[in-house]
Amino acid sequence: MHGRPRKPSKPEDEAASAAKAQKLRALQSQFLHNHQNNIYTKEAVELSAKLLEINPESYTAWNYRKLAVEHYLSLTHSDSNPESLNSIFQEELTVAENALRQNFKSYGAWYHRKWVLSKGHSSVNLELRLLDKFQKADSRNFHAWNYRRFVAPLMNRSEEDELKYTEDMICNNFSNYSAWHNRSVLLSNLLKKKADGFLLKEKVLPEEYEFVHQALFTDPDDQSGWFYHLWLLDQTVKVDSPLLVSSWPAHGYDLMLLGDSCPSSPFTSFHSDSGTFPLVLYFNQAVEGVNSSTVSVDCELNTIKDLIWKPLSANNSQTAQVWVTQLNFIDVEPKAYPVEVSLGHSQGIISSSGFHYNHSRFAFRVCVQPVENGSAKRLGGDVMLWSDEKFHIYDAHSQESSPVISLDQLSIQNNHETTASEWRTEAIAKEIDHFRELLSLINCKIGKLTLARLLMAHDTMICPSNKTHFKEVLELYGDLMKLEPSHVQYYKDEHSLVLLQQVTSSKESLLNHCFHYRNLTSSHIGNPICLRLNNLSLSRVGSFDKLLWVQMLDLSHNELQSIEGLEAMQLLSCLNLSNNVLCSFTALEPLRSLKSLKVLNISHNEIGAHSIDTTRYLCSSPVSHSAGSEWNPGEIINADTDVKSYWEAYFILKDLNLTQLDIVGNAISDEKFKSFLIKILHALKWLDGERLH
Amino acid sequence: MTMSDPPPYPPIDPTTFDLIIIGTGLPASLISAASSATGKSILHLDPNPFYGSHFSSLSVPDISSFLNSHSAPPFNTHNENFTLTTRPLFSDVEISNFAPEILDQHLRKFNLDLSGPRVLFCADKSIDLMLKSGASQYVEFKSVDTSFVGDGDGKLWSVPDSRAAIFKDKTLSLLEKNQLMRFFKLVQGHLSNNESEESENGEKISTEDMESLFVEFLTKMKLPPKIKSIILYAIAMADYDQENMEVRKGLLKTRDGIDRLALYIASVGRLVSVLMLMLMFLAVFSS
Numbered sequence: 001m002h003g004r005p006r007k008p009s010k011p012e013d014e015a016a017s018a019a020k021a022q023k024l025r026a027l028q029s030q031f032l033h034n035h036q037n038n039i040y041t042k043e044a045v046e047l048s049a050k051l052l053e054i055n056p057e058s059y060t061a062w063n064y065r066k067l068a069v070e071h072y073l074s075l076t077h078s079d080s081n082p083e084s085l086n087s088i089f090q091e092e093l094t095v096a097e098n099a100l101r102q103n104f105k106s107y108g109a110w111y112h113r114k115w116v117l118s119k120g121h122s123s124v125n126l127e128l129r130l131l132d133k134f135q136k137a138d139s140r141n142f143h144a145w146n147y148r149r150f151v152a153p154l155m156n157r158s159e160e161d162e163l164k165y166t167e168d169m170i171c172n173n174f175s176n177y178s179a180w181h182n183r184s185v186l187l188s189n190l191l192k193k194k195a196d197g198f199l200l201k202e203k204v205l206p207e208e209y210e211f212v213h214q215a216l217f218t219d220p221d222d223q224s225g226w227f228y229h230l231w232l233l234d235q236t237v238k239v240d241s242p243l244l245v246s247s248w249p250a251h252g253y254d255l256m257l258l259g260d261s262c263p264s265s266p267f268t269s270f271h272s273d274s275g276t277f278p279l280v281l282y283f284n285q286a287v288e289g290v291n292s293s294t295v296s297v298d299c300e301l302n303t304i305k306d307l308i309w310k311p312l313s314a315n316n317s318q319t320a321q322v323w324v325t326q327l328n329f330i331d332v333e334p335k336a337y338p339v340e341v342s343l344g345h346s347q348g349i350i351s352s353s354g355f356h357y358n359h360s361r362f363a364f365r366v367c368v369q370p371v372e373n374g375s376a377k378r379l380g381g382d383v384m385l386w387s388d389e390k391f392h393i394y395d396a397h398s399q400e401s402s403p404v405i406s407l408d409q410l411s412i413q414n415n416h417e418t419t420a421s422e423w424r425t426e427a428i429a430k431e432i433d434h435f436r437e438l439l440s441l442i443n444c445k446i447g448k449l450t451l452a453r454l455l456m457a458h459d460t461m462i463c464p465s466n467k468t469h470f471k472e473v474l475e476l477y478g479d480l481m482k483l484e485p486s487h488v489q490y491y492k493d494e495h496s497l498v499l500l501q502q503v504t505s506s507k508e509s510l511l512n513h514c515f516h517y518r519n520l521t522s523s524h525i526g527n528p529i530c531l532r533l534n535n536l537s538l539s540r541v542g543s544f545d546k547l548l549w550v551q552m553l554d555l556s557h558n559e560l561q562s563i564e565g566l567e568a569m570q571l572l573s574c575l576n577l578s579n580n581v582l583c584s585f586t587a588l589e590p591l592r593s594l595k596s597l598k599v600l601n602i603s604h605n606e607i608g609a610h611s612i613d614t615t616r617y618l619c620s621s622p623v624s625h626s627a628g629s630e631w632n633p634g635e636i637i638n639a640d641t642d643v644k645s646y647w648e649a650y651f652i653l654k655d656l657n658l659t660q661l662d663i664v665g666n667a668i669s670d671e672k673f674k675s676f677l678i679k680i681l682h683a684l685k686w687l688d689g690e691r692l693h
Numbered sequence: 694m695t696m697s698d699p700p701p702y703p704p705i706d707p708t709t710f711d712l713i714i715i716g717t718g719l720p721a722s723l724i725s726a727a728s729s730a731t732g733k734s735i736l737h738l739d740p741n742p743f744y745g746s747h748f749s750s751l752s753v754p755d756i757s758s759f760l761n762s763h764s765a766p767p768f769n770t771h772n773e774n775f776t777l778t779t780r781p782l783f784s785d786v787e788i789s790n791f792a793p794e795i796l797d798q799h800l801r802k803f804n805l806d807l808s809g810p811r812v813l814f815c816a817d818k819s820i821d822l823m824l825k826s827g828a829s830q831y832v833e834f835k836s837v838d839t840s841f842v843g844d845g846d847g848k849l850w851s852v853p854d855s856r857a858a859i860f861k862d863k864t865l866s867l868l869e870k871n872q873l874m875r876f877f878k879l880v881q882g883h884l885s886n887n888e889s890e891e892s893e894n895g896e897k898i899s900t901e902d903m904e905s906l907f908v909e910f911l912t913k914m915k916l917p918p919k920i921k922s923i924i925l926y927a928i929a930m931a932d933y934d935q936e937n938m939e940v941r942k943g944l945l946k947t948r949d950g951i952d953r954l955a956l957y958i959a960s961v962g963r964l965v966s967v968l969m970l971m972l973m974f975l976a977v978f979s980s
Contacts, residue, residue, distance in 0.1 A: 174860050217867040218859045218874050434867065441871060 020054070027051045028058075035064045040071045049095045056099035056106035065092065066115065085121050092116045097130065104134050110143050114150055127151045139169055145178040149185065159186050159195070167211075174215040180228040201235065202423035208232055209427065213434065220444045229450065236427050237457050241358055242287045242351040244343060248280040248548035248571065251362035254336075256369060257329055270551075270571065275330035275368075278570040278595075279341070281323045282545045286313070287357065289348040290323040294357075297327065298340045299366075312567045312593050319352055322544075322568040324593075327366075334370040338363060383686045384517075384599045384660055386554060386576045391515035394529060428458045445483055452476040456498065470502035489539065492559070497542040503533070504546035517552060528552050530574070544568040555580070556601070567593035574599040578662065581606055584613040585648040592652060601662040603688070608668025642676045649673075650680060660686040710736040715777075718746035726826055740779070747782065750804040753796065759807065760786045812837065812930075816959035842927040844919075852927040854957070865920075873920050876911075880954050898951065907950030908935040929953040 009017075031051050034044040045068050048061045055061075069088060076084050093116055099109035116122060131151065134144045152162050166183040169176060187208070190198040198204055209232055215225035249255045257270060257277060270277050279297070281290065290309045297307060307327075311320030329337070342361040343349065349357035435451040438444065455469040455476075477495040481488050503509050510531075517530045530552035533541075538558040544565050547553075552574040555563075560580040566572075567590040575597060582588065582605040591597060643650050649668070658681050663669045674687060685692055711733040714725045725735050741759075743749055751759060763782040770777040790796060813820055823829040841849040853862040856877075859870050883898045902910050907929070911921045925931045929950050933943030945953075 171857065171861050173857055213867055214860050214870065217871045219856060220871070437868060438871065441868060442875070 024051070024054055027054070031061060031064070035060065038067075040068045044068075049098075052095055052099045052109075053102060056103045056109045059108050062108045062112045065095065065112070089116050089119065089122045093122060100134070104137065104141060105143055107143070110147055114147065117151070117154065124151060124154045128155065128157075135169070139173060140176050140178050142178045145182055149182065159190055160197075162186055163190070170211075170215070174218070175222045175224050177224045177227065180212075180224050184228060184231045202421075202427075205232060205236055206423075206427060206430075209431065216447075217438060220438065220442065220447055223446070226446050226450065230453075233428075233431075233450075233453065233457065236424050237461070239284070240351075240353070240355045242349065242355060243284045244281060244357075244360060244362075245284045246282045246545040246548060247341070247362060248278070248282075249364040249366075250548075251364065253364035255364060255366045257366055275332075276326045276328050277366075278324050279327050280548050280568065280570050281343070282548065282568060283321050283323075283357075285351050286319045286321045287323075287349050287351050288319045289350050291348070294344060294346055294348040296342050296345065297325075298342070299337055324570055329366060329368050332368055334368045336365050336367045338365050383689065383691070384574055386556065386578070386601060390517055391530060391532060392518060394511060394514040394516055425458065425461050428454055428461065432458060443483075445480060448476045448480055448483075452480075452494070452498075456501075459501075468502075468505060470498060470505070473498050474502070492537075492539040496536075496538040496540045499536060499538065500533070500541065500543040504543045510546075528574075530554055534558065534576070540564070541566060551596075562587050563590050566590040570594065570596065572597055576601040577605070578603040578665075579605070583607065583610050585652045586613055588652050592655065595657075597656055598658060599660040600656075600658055602666070603662040604665035607663075607666040609666070642672075642679070646673060646676055649677075653677070654680055656681070657683050659683050662688055664688045705736070707734075710734050712736070713738065715739070716746045717741075717744045718748045721746070723822070723826055730827070747807040750806050752804055753800055756805050756807070757788050760788060814956045814960040816956055840927060842923055844922070850919075850923070852923055854928055869917060869920055872916055873923070876914060876916060876920075876924070877958075879914075880951060881958060883951065884955050884958065898947065903946070903948045903951070905947055906935075907931075907945040907947045910947040910950070924954075925950075928957055 027047065027050060031048055033039075034047065045065070048064050048068070051058055052061050052065075069092060072088050073085070076088070093113065096109050096113040096116065099106055100113075103109070117124060117127070127147075128151065131144055131148055134141060135148075138144075148162075151157075152159075163183065163186045166179045166186065169179040170183070187198075187204065191201060191204065209229075212225050212228050212232065215222065216229060255270060255277070257275070281295070288311075290311070292307045292309070295307075295309065307325045309323050309325045311318055312322040312324055313320035327339075340361060340363040342359070344357040344359045347356055351357075432451065432454050435447055435454065438447050439451060452473045455473050459468050459470070474495060477491050477498065480491045481495070484491070503513060513532050515530045515532050517528050528551060531547065531550045532554040534554045535557045538555065538560060541555065541560065541563060542565060545568075547569060549571065550569055551571045553569070553572060554576040556576045556578040558580050560577065560582060563577065563582075570593075572594050573596045575591075575594075577588075578601045582602065584607055588602070591600070646668075661677065661681065661684060663674075663677070669688075677687065678684060678692060712725070712728055713736045714721050715738045717737065717739040721737075725737050729735050739746065741749075743751070743755075760783060764784070764786040770779070840852045840854070842852050843849050850864055851858070851862065853859040853865060853870075853873060856874065859865065859874055862870070865873065879898070886897050898910075902913070905913075908921065908925065911924060916924070925935050925945075929945065930953060931943070931945050931950075934940065935944060
């Protein structure tokens with residue numbers, strides 16, 4: 001079962017197994033002969049039983065027996081004697097049981113037994129006794145537990161009784177993943193059904209916490225209880241109905257839609273040549289069914305009809321956390337237009353677990369500015385330089401012309417407080433106390449990780465939190481990186497996400513990272529605001545819900561391997577990803593959704609340096625998934641050799657409207673590749689700082 | 694059975710023996726069994742009307758008459774060949790009954806061991822000896838279902854002596870559970886390190902600590918008093934008060950304590966909860 005050392009086989013064992021193989025081979029060939037010739041005589045069927053008793057893993061033999069059963073059933077059909085029916089199935093049960101005695105981890109045998117019982121001719125009363133025997137021999141055997149979940153409802157055994165059974169098994173030895181798992185399955189069902197005594201999560205979950213604590217504190221080194229605890233934490237934090245976390249433009253927003261003039265506030269202005277701008281909805285979980293009938297956008301008495309909503313999802317599914325559509329203000333009279341967005345007035349926005357979105361609405365204003373003739377050139381005409389001296393810290397007070405807008409406005413203040421009911425916060429706070437106590441006694445890695453998760457859960461629940469735990473959580477992840485170098489990447493990712501949450505948690509901390517970009521050679525198109533998150537040792541990016549407004553983003557000098565989630569930042573026009581560890585173009589896939597992107601710096605990464613593209617395994621959005629639907633095979637066959645050799649770069653960049661690209665310092669970047677880029681990027685004016693002709 | 698009227702004994706024949714053994718306690722029985730196995734003729738006598746001497750378990754009425762009869766002053770039995778001196782087992786006996794009705798009601802439900810519990814660890818060497826000598830044929834073993842430890846206030850606490858028992862225990866706090874289990878693990882790690890010299894991964898108890906008093910070592914490990922007494926009296930089975938520094942009698946050293954815990958662990962295994970065997974003396978007979 002577990003923890004038994006493997007011993008080298010002795011010569012006499014080897015002789016025995018050779019003899020067994022000899023016998024098995026003879027049986028096998030005889031059996032296959034029977035099977036191929038559809039021979040179902042008594043002797044032939046017995047032969048298959050003999051074979052299965054020696055080798056329960058022979059799937060063909062199990063299938064042969066199923067065919068044999070059907071053969072006999074067709075014969076007995078005329079006299080329809082229930083006795084003979086029973087005996088046919090009883091024989092199958094015996095064969096399966098004998099096989100299980102030989103190897104109780106045989107998939108084929110367990111499956112055959114299920115098949116027999118599902119025919120409904122056999123009594124299920126003996127099944128529990130059989131199971132008890134196997135579960136006594138190995139209490140963690142997941143085959144037996146799995147079969148138990150199948151048999152219990154057939155026997156009309158109540159889920160409450162089964163829950164009690166898991167408790168007994170856990171009391172015998174709590175190091176039992178299968179028992180804890182079965183407990184979580186049963187509890188989920190009971191809570192969903194709102195069975196007697198399981199009506200309220202706030203009653204059930206604290207008792208479960210209490211129960212699992214006994215295991216966690218008795219032996220923190222045993223992992224099985226921690227898995228259950230993680231499940232409990234998820235049950236505590238999870239809010240069933242999907243929520244709108246943020247949007248762009250946000251509620252109460254005054255959006256300056258510019259033709260060609262100076263913005264009054266760099267945060268709220270958006271420059272658009274075409275008079276269109278994206279409307280972004282950011283939910284707390286992936287949802288489906290966002291379309292013009294579930295979301296209505298009203299503007300000045302007219303409803304804007306037939307909006308096309310696009311899911312920003314990695315794998316082309318119709319489920320996504322972020323949805324976007326383009327609003328059109330072409331050729332309208334320059335003035336302010338109030339817009340109201342109403343979601344879920346008709347049902348249809350559904351989370352992946354089947355919960356409906358509750359109705360909500362938000363409103364903003366679009367101020368269309370008159371186009372001034374003869375105004376200066378825009379960004380893109382000039383080279384954009386990412387050097388430090390071009391950036392000046394944004395001082396909100398010095399912006400005499402612009403009313404200081406509240407950054408809190410940039411994200412939706414949802415009615416989070418009401419949904420995160422008191423018992424949840426209480427339960428989490430209690431857990432935090434417990435694990436602080438445990439950690440005061442011992443140095444426990446998984447305890448630290450759990451505490452970090454609990455603290456973050458606590459901070460997100462208490463929405464306008466007056467006391468946050470970012471500092472403590474960052475220290476915990478810092479400790480873990482040192483304690484467990486083998487999982488350093490995971491801890492680094494978590495550290496990065498928490499750091500970004502800290503940065504975006506308040507107006508003050510966010511403003512510390514906001515800079516004016518001033519280029520002397522360029523005109524004064526508004527000294528745009530750049531969010532600089534450079535030199536922060538980030539290995540991942542997150543908190544996109546708070547960053548939907550960003551048009552210029554500096555992520556250089558970090559440790560990014562992936563930019564997953566960046567597709568939500570629909571306003572991005574300038575992006576600096578230089579000096580990271582991006583390994584391939586597939587890692588840049590989110591860029592494909594950023595239609596406003598003009599300036600991109602991916603210099604000094606590791607693109608082309610690795611023969612194996614690990615992004616395909618690390619990232620949940622490998623290109624290979626999305627490629628299928630829109631990739632035209634003819635395109636690649638007819639394309640020239642360059643496209644074939646650089647097809648990944650082609651796939652990512654071909655639809656972008658880049659005017660400036662820096663790619664120097666990557667293994668892939670040679671003269672040949674650069675000339676390929678010039679060929680496919682028609683709007684490109686600057687490549688690696690050189691003006692193209 | 695009463696002790697006042699012993700039945701008349703049949704005459705003993707033959708009349709000469711290589712060895713006469715008095716008392717049918719465990720050591721005496723082992724000697725007589727071993728001697729008869731080597732072909733000696735033995736007369737085995739017992740002054741009590743029951744077998745097993747003070748290795749026996751008696752019902753409540755029997756035990757009080759036994760206690761009374763064994764607190765008498767010493768007396769000598771004279772014979773032409775030898776003088777037999779019977780010393781009392783107890784210097785002073787005081788028997789009181791706090792709940793006569795309840796006792797009467799449950800009188801038949803239990804026996805009491807004459808001199809403390811005859812509990813042996815499964816892995817104890819004397820078990821091997823009994824099996825080897827054949828004395829085990831006259832002995833019945835019973836596994837201990839549960840053990841309790843009493844505190845000063847007369848309250849009984851179940852002894853959490855295995856991982857599962859600690860998990861289930863309702864009286865220990867979460868932190869106490871953690872401390873107790875960690876102490877068990879420390880001992881286990883120390884023992885497995887002793888077995889294989891090359892593995893240095895587990896913790897090891899220093900030589901200095903091994904020579905110190907066990908009770909002091911437990912204090913040094915920051916174990917709370919309740920857990921200390923569980924380890925000292927219910928698991929290491931110390932016979933004397935370990936915390937009475939004035940008497941300083943029968944104090945265990947850490948080395949002894951660890952040895953006893955090693956025996957305990959060897960008896961418990963890691964996950965099995967049957968740990969000790971209770972000796973039930975039936976009859977030791979030898980010819």
